[in-house]
Amino acid sequence: MALTIDVGVTELAATRFAISPLSETVSGLQQLGDIDRNPLHLRWLRWAADELARNPLDLSHTWPLIISDRPNWPEFLVPAPLGSGASIDEDLAALRRTPASQVRISLRRVFGEDLPAPAAALAEQPAAGLRAIAAELRAAHDRLIAPHWSRIRAVLDADVIHRAKQMAAGGAERLFADLHPDLSWRDGQLKLGGARWRVERVVERGPGGLVLMPVVLGSPYVLIKKRTSSQTTVRYPARGVGALWTAGTQAPAGSMVRLLGRARAELLEALRSPATTTDLARALGITPSAVSQHLRVLRESGLVARERSGRSVLYMTTTLGASLSRTVT
Numbered sequence: 015m016a017l018t019i020d021v022g023v024t025e026l027a028a029t030r031f032a033i034s035p036l037s038e039t040v041s042g043l044q045q046l047g048d049i050d051r052n053p054l055h056l057r058w059l060r061w062a063a064d065e066l067a068r069n070p071l072d073l074s075h076t077w078p079l080i081i082s083d084r085p086n087w088p089e090f091l092v093p094a095p096l097g098s099g100a101s102i103d104e105d106l107a108a109l110r111r112t113p114a115s116q117v118r119i120s121l122r123r124v125f126g127e128d129l130p131a132p133a134a135a136l137a138e139q140p141a142a143g144l145r146a147i148a149a150e151l152r153a154a155h156d157r158l159i160a161p162h163w164s165r166i167r168a169v170l171d172a173d174v175i176h177r178a179k180q181m182a183a184g185g186a187e188r189l190f191a192d193l194h195p196d197l198s199w200r201d202g203q204l205k206l207g208g209a210r211w212r213v214e215r216v217v218e219r220g221p222g223g224l225v226l227m228p229v230v231l232g233s234p235y236v237l238i239k240k241r242t243s244s245q246t247t248v249r250y251p252a253r254g255v256g257a258l259w260t261a262g263t264q265a266p267a268g269s270m271v272r273l274l275g276r277a278r279a280e281l282l283e284a285l286r287s288p289a290t291t292t293d294l295a296r297a298l299g300i301t302p303s304a305v306s307q308h309l310r311v312l313r314e315s316g317l318v319a320r321e322r323s324g325r326s327v328l329y330m331t332t333t334l335g336a337s338l339s340r341t342v343t
Contacts, residue, residue: 016207017238019217019246021224023202026186028223031174032095036105037249038166039155040080040092041232043073047081050233052251057259058231062158071154075146078132079124088120091147094225094245098174099324102155106148108244114140116243123241159231164293165258166230171323172288172330173228173252193226194236194250204248206236220246228252254287261287262297270339278308282339285318288330 021029045055046062080087093108100108117140121133129137136143159166181189190199198205204224207214218241225247229237237249262284270279277300284297291309295302309329312318317335321328331339 016205016214017217017240018206018214019204019219019224019238021202021204021219025219025223026202029186029226030223031098031177031226031228032247033099033167033170033174034092034095034105034227035100035102035155035159035163036109036151037092037227037229038163038231039102039151039159041229041249042158043077043154044080044087044233045231047077049081050235052232052234052255054234054256055231055259058162065157069157071150071157073150073154075132075136075143076150076154078130079136079147082125082130084124086124088117088124089239089242090117090120091151092247092249093243094220094247095227102152106152109151110141110144110148112140112144112243117144120241120243165287165289168288168290168293168326168328169230169252169254169258170228171326172254172321172328175321175323175328176253177226177228193248196236197248197250206238215240217241217246220244224248226250230255230258257286261285261289266339274312277304278312281305281308281312282317282331282335285329285331285335286339288328290326290328294329 042058042062045051045059046066051059076091079091090112091109093105093112095105096108097104118137121129121137125133136147177189177193180192186199190197190204196206198207217238220242222245225245227247227249228251229249230252232249232251234251238246262280264283266276266279266283270282273279274282277298280298281294284294289297291302291305294309295305298305309318309320312335313320316332317338318329319332321330
């Protein structure tokens with residue numbers, strides 16, 4: 015279904031980026047449930063399946079809402095974050111605040127009037143049901159997302175930094191032209207559509223501007239809800255997801271080692287996916303101070319760049335560094 019969002023000047027001015035650990039949690043569960051499975055996540059999926067085989071999670075309230083034969087799922091499970099980088103606690107608090115009326119409306123929109131038992135129970139007692147769902151999602155986050163959150167967050171932050179630079183350089187037209195092949199921007203309208211979509215619908219945009227939310231553990235597609243109880247979110251695949259689970263897993267080429275030295279060659283290989291000094295030290299088994307020294311040399315050589323994101327400093331390969339990694343064998 016092709017979607018169109020009318021975004022005026024006021025709404026465009028209020029459009030912002032946000033990162034959501036709850037979004038990653040729900041997306042990860044949907045990947046485990048084989049909803050629009052992205053082959054880029056196979057390493058994580060194998061790890062998560064083994065983790066759950068050893069110690070299963072109780073998702074009896076949540077799973078039937080996000081894994082079903084319906085083409086949609088209740089939008090209140092991933093509310094728009096209030097800030098740019100909400101914590102899982104803030105995300106879950108927003109989930110629990112969903113008005114009872116909105117819970118019932120969303121459930122009927124997804125499942126129809128004849129609600130399945132889990133949805134009917136939630137509609138009967140929304141407050142208690144949302145507390146139970148929030149507890150399950152918190153457990154899922156702690157088990158499946160938190161162990162990888164630092165690396166996931168680095169990819170999300172790097173995506174936001176890149177998109178913000180695009181918007182600063184070329185405005186909304188430049189930003190949306192590169193956000194995803196299925197998205198286009200023209201004359202105050204954001205359109206989601208492609209050759210596989212034949213039916214067109216207009217999104218009932220929520221209050222304020224759009225919330226642009228990169229997603230790591232998600233499908234290869236853009237997700238926009240036609241109606242929402244909070245701001246309208248545009249969830250899209252983050253840049254660099256393909257390297258997240260493979261960066262640093264292969265030994266650098268011998269010629270790369272001879273050119274840069276083993277430690278710096280391993281750092282360049284690990285930085286195919288953005289990372290902090292702490293992440294790199296942990297992955298390579300060397301001290302943060304040693305990592306910093308090697309990174310300084312790589313930066314001075316133009317192979318690595320750094321960007322500040324909040325309190326963290328991210329390191330990533332430059333175009334030259336990425337090209338060197340590909341060509342030196």
